Every structure is written in C-alpha cells, then in structure tokens.
Amino acid sequence: xxxxxxxxxxxxxxxxxxxxxxxxxxxxxxxxxxxxxxxxxxxxxxxxxxxxxxxxxxxxxxxxxxxxxxxxxxxxxxxxxxxxxxxxxxxxxxxxxxx
Amino acid sequence: xxxxxxxxxxxxxxxxxxxxxxxxxxxxxxxxxxxxxxxxxxxxxxxxxxxxxxxxxxxxxxxxxxxxxxxxxxxxxxxxxxxxxxxxxxxxxxxxxxxxxxxxxxxxxxxxxxxxxxxxxxxxxxxxxxxxxxxxxxxxxxxxxxxxxxxxxxxxxxxxxxxxxxxxxxxxxxxxxxxxxxxxxxxxxxxxxxxxxxxxxxxxxxxxxxxxxxxxxxxxxxxxxxxxxxxxxxxxxxxxxxxxxxxxxxxxxxxxxxxxxxxxxxxxxxxxxxxxxxxxxxxxxxxxxxxxxxxxxxx
Numbered sequence: 001x002x003x004x005x006x007x008x009x010x011x012x013x014x015x016x017x018x019x020x021x022x023x024x025x026x027x028x029x030x031x032x033x034x035x036x037x038x039x040x041x042x043x044x045x046x047x048x049x050x051x052x053x054x055x056x057x058x059x060x061x062x063x064x065x066x067x068x069x070x071x072x073x074x075x076x077x078x079x080x081x082x083x084x085x086x087x088x089x090x091x092x093x094x095x096x097x098x099x
Numbered sequence: 100x101x102x103x104x105x106x107x108x109x110x111x112x113x114x115x116x117x118x119x120x121x122x123x124x125x126x127x128x129x130x131x132x133x134x135x136x137x138x139x140x141x142x143x144x145x146x147x148x149x150x151x152x153x154x155x156x157x158x159x160x161x162x163x164x165x166x167x168x169x170x171x172x173x174x175x176x177x178x179x180x181x182x183x184x185x186x187x188x189x190x191x192x193x194x195x196x197x198x199x200x201x202x203x204x205x206x207x208x209x210x211x212x213x214x215x216x217x218x219x220x221x222x223x224x225x226x227x228x229x230x231x232x233x234x235x236x237x238x239x240x241x242x243x244x245x246x247x248x249x250x251x252x253x254x255x256x257x258x259x260x261x262x263x264x265x266x267x268x269x270x271x272x273x274x275x276x277x278x279x280x281x282x283x284x285x286x287x288x289x290x291x292x293x294x295x296x297x298x299x300x301x302x303x304x305x306x307x308x309x310x311x312x313x314x315x316x317x318x319x320x321x322x323x324x325x326x327x328x329x330x331x332x333x334x335x336x337x338x339x340x341x342x343x344x345x346x347x348x349x350x351x352x353x354x355x356x357x358x359x360x361x362x363x364x365x366x367x368x369x370x371x372x373x374x375x376x377x378x379x380x381x382x383x384x385x386x387x388x389x390x391x392x393x394x395x396x397x398x
Contacts (some may be wrong), residue, residue, distance in 0.1 A: 003134070005125075006121075008160070008327035009125045009158075012129055013128060014216075015134055015216050015217045016135075016136060018213060018216055019136060019209055019212070019213035022213070023136065023209045023211060024136070025201075031194075032144050032148045033135070033185065035148065036132055036151060037356075039152060042155070042167075043159075044156060044204050046162050046164050049230070050163060050164075053229055055250050056250065057252055058164050058167055059247060059255055060162075060169065062167065062247070063262060065170060065174055066265070066266065067169075067262075068179070069178065070265050070268075072179050073182070073273045073336060074272045074276070076183070077276035078274040078276055079126045079186065080186060080189065080190065080276070083189075083190045084279070086136070094202050094329055
C-alpha cells in the first residue's frame, strides 16, 4: 500500500469536511466537520511518518489530537452559553453584530 | 490489531491484507463522511462521525502506529464524541437542520469551493514524489511506544509542556463559559412547602393509568364518569404523543376507545372509584386527583 493512497483518502476526507463546514447550519455539525478535517490531517501525518521512516509525524498527530480536544471543550462551552441566551444552535441566529 | 504480527508474517501477505483492509475502510470512511454532511439530524451526524473515526483508527494500526490507533479510539471516539453527544442532548436532539438557504447560492458556491480544493490538493499530491513503500524502521511496530515516548520527552518536551498549559487553560475556559450565576436565592424546603400550600393545588398530581385499561405512564387515568383525566399524564409525554400521532384526531379516537373500554368494564371500574370517594377507605390519593382532574377536564 503506497503512501499516495492514504494521502488521497486524507484529501478526500478533508474536502468533505470543508464542504460540510461551509454548507451546514447547525453549529454542532459544523464542529463535527472541523473534527473530520483534523482527522484527515492526522491520517496524512501518519502516512508521511511511515514514508519517511521516522516517528515525528506520529508525534505531531498526537499533538493535533490534544489541540482538537481543547478546541472541542471550549467550543462546546461557547455553544452552550449561546444556546442558553438565544435558545438556538443554528449559526444563523447569533446575528446581533450584523449592521 | 497486530502490526507487529503483520510485519512478521512476510511482506507479500501483509501487503495483500493491508490493501484489502485499506479499500474496505476507505470506502466506509468516505461514505460515512458524505452521510455526515447529508444527514439532517445532528445525532446521526455524530454516529457517522464515530464510524469515520473508528475506521481511521484501524487505518492507523495498518500504518504501524498502534499507539495512535488506541489514542484515536479512546480519546476521539470515547471522549470527544461522547462530549459531543452530551452537549447534543442538552442543546436539543430534535433540532433538525433547516433546508432554507439564508444566503442565495451558498450551497452551489460551497460545492464549487470544495471541487476547487479537491483539484488543488490532488495536483499537489500528484506532483509530489511519494515513496511507494519503505522498509519499516526499528522504531515502528513493536517498539512504537518506546520510540514515541523518547521523542515526546526529549525533542518535543517543550511543546509537550505547552500542551499541558493549553489543556489547563481549556478546562478553565470551559468552566468559566459554562458557569451560570444564581440570580435568585436557592429555594429551601420551607419556602417550597409554603409555595405549595398557597398554590391552587396542594396535593400531588393524579397518577397515570388509574382505573384505565393499562397502567402505562402515557395512559390517562379515568374519572368516575369515564372521561380521561388530562392532568394525570405528564405534559411532555402528552406533547410527544400528539407529535407522534400527528394531531388530535388519533388522540380523540384513543380517548373514545378508552371511554368505550370503560363502559365495557363499567361495573368493575366505576364501582371502587365511587366507593373510594364515599367513605374514603382507599385514601385521598384516589379521591382527590379524580375530583380535581374532573374539574380540569371540564374547564
């Protein structure tokens, strides 16, 4: 199995996640699509680490996981506080700064 | 989950296994990711994301990264997705995505951007010189964990410490953001009791299913005249049932059926109820809810 296959799969998953971020309205689903993009990048990191025969890519994928966990914690807390005040999880509703 | 065994089993058999597993998992991951974009309910999106993450974990194990595979399962699928599901249950499970475009042509533009991104990244990868297959070094496979630990605690020790600071900051930020100040004093047992005694109903609400044909929680209790007591069913369950049966017609039919059942078994059902209200032998739990429920159904 060559590295190209894994990187191609990572590219496809990354593009699907990016389209999901652009298309979806529910903030939770937008967060999930961001997670999908981070996972795709992790897959590319692991594939390149194997190609080079070193473990640095795996360590960086590990750090990406940690940062993603922190991002999810803070993002979901923001989402809950928005839901408490606006009673909605849609990204269209917090439009108080418009105009 | 045995990259060491796979490596030891010989290169040809290992590559055949890896190829088969890769194609199955790649198709599964792409289909689940597409379904995650398409599915309207957020819970379905979360489950499909779990499918993607688990298949990626197996792909990590295929690529001689067993530690990352386990971390993917434990941290991502176990912790992060469960956190997603918890918040989803709080924010509202039934909140399906609206299909109305607030910006005109946004979906089309997003699709074009996606296709452009795909073409761009494919060209970059196509022009890159990627090695087809490399011999695994000694730090892969069985000694993967030792190699990772050596790297993290020597070369990457400062990013590792920064990561710990980031995690502490994230935990504090989540606590600050999710904390809610209490604006009214906490109700004591005395104040609760006072409020209950001064309210219109000091007694408990009637229980569901009393003298009805079933004693399920969604079955309203029957009054002595055979009419259902609407107060005996929780309003959440009543709203859910109305949502399921699509309006009041089915509910009305069910109430009519209930009344018929009551007339069929009239001597059995109404007898003890009236007897209970008379001498009060069965306690006030039956008599008081029935009378108040009848008032409520009349009003």
